[in-house]
Amino acid sequence: MTVPPVGRRERKKAATRQAIADAALQLFLERGYDQVGIRDIADAADVSTATVFKHFSGKEALVFDxxxxxxxxxxxxxxxxxxxxxxxxxxxxxxxxxxxxxxxxxxxxxxxxxxxxxxxxxxxxxxxxxxxxxxxxxxxxxxxxxxxxxxxxxxxxxxxxxxxxxxxxxxxxxxxxxxxxxxxxxxxxxxxxxxxx
Missing domain, CATH: 1.10.357.10 (Tetracycline Repressor, domain 2)
Incomplete structure (x- = not known):
C-alpha cells in the first residue's frame, strides 16, 4: 500500500509543532514546569503565543505532545x-x-x-x-x-x-x-x- 506523500505545508506544520514541543520540554526540564509560561515557550520556539495554542490545547499538552x-x-x-x-x-x-x-x-x-x-x-x-x-x-x-x-x-x-x-x-x-x-x-x-x- 502506498502512503501518499506529505505536502510541504503539512511538513512545515509538523516541524513547527515539534519545535514548540522541544522548546517547551527543554524549558520545563531546565526551570521546572511551574516556572515556565506560554510566552517563554513561544519566545524559545520563535513563534507567537497564538501559534502555540494553534498546535496545543494547553501547557500540559506540550509535555505529552x-x-x-x-x-x-x-x-x-x-x-x-x-x-x-x-x-x-x-x-x-x-x-x-x-x-x-x-x-x-x-x-x-x-x-x-x-x-x-x-x-x-x-x-x-x-x-x-x-x-x-x-x-x-x-x-x-x-x-x-x-x-x-x-x-x-x-x-x-x-x-x-x-x-x-x-x-x-x-x-x-x-x-x-x-x-x-x-x-x-x-x-x-x-x-x-x-x-x-
Whole structure:
C-alpha cells in the first residue's frame, strides 16, 4: 500500500509543532514546569503565543505532545494486526517496538521526574491513560465482538498500559515486558521459591 506523500505545508506544520514541543520540554526540564509560561515557550520556539495554542490545547499538552499519535498507534496495533496474530501478541510487539526505544532515551529519567514531581502533569497523565484505556478497550472489544463496557477488555487494556510503568525500573526492560506479557498470555502462577541453603 502506498502512503501518499506529505505536502510541504503539512511538513512545515509538523516541524513547527515539534519545535514548540522541544522548546517547551527543554524549558520545563531546565526551570521546572511551574516556572515556565506560554510566552517563554513561544519566545524559545520563535513563534507567537497564538501559534502555540494553534498546535496545543494547553501547557500540559506540550509535555505529552505525542499523546494523540500514541493512542491511534495503540488501537491500530489491535485493529490492523497481521492475519492470525493474536491481540496480545500484537500488543506485545507494539510495546517492545515503541516503548523500549522511548525508555532508553537519555532524557527519560528527567522526563519521568518532571511528570512525577508536578501535580498538574500527574493528573493530566492519569486522564490521558484513562482515555487510552477506553480507546484500547473498545478496540479489543470490537475485535472479539463484545460490548465496549466488557470488564475483561477494560482490565486487559489497563494492564497493558501499565506494563511500561512496571518494567521501567528493571535492569532488563525487554525481559520484564516479555515476562509480563507471558503472564497475560499463559496466566499467573506463583513464582517458585529459591531453594533453601
Amino acid at each position: 505525542e499523546d494523540e499519535d500514541r493512542e491511534s498507534e495503540l488501537t491500530a496495533a489491535v485493529r490492523q494486526r497481521a492475519s492470525g496474530q493474536s491481540i496480545l501478541d500484537a500488543l506485545r510487539q507494539y510495546v517492545l517496538d515503541t516503548w523500549l526505544p522511548i525508555a532508553a532515551h537519555p532524557q527519560m529519567a528527567e522526563f519521568t521526574n518532571l511528570v512525577d514531581s508536578t501535580p498538574a502533569l500527574r493528573e493530566y497523565a492519569e486522564r490521558m491513560w484513562t482515555r487510552h484505556t477506553d480507546g484500547l478497550s473498545a478496540a479489543i472489544a470490537d475485535e472479539i465482538g463484545v460490548d465496549h463496557d466488557n470488564l475483561a477488555c477494560a482490565a486487559l487494556a489497563r494492564f497493558v498500559l501499565q506494563i511500561p510503568v512496571l518494567a521501567r525500573g528493571r535492569q532488563d526492560r525487554r525481559a520484564a515486558v516479555e515476562e509480563i506479557f507471558d503472564i497475560l498470555t499463559q496466566g499467573w502462577e506463583p513464582p517458585s521459591k529459591p531453594p533453601a541453603p
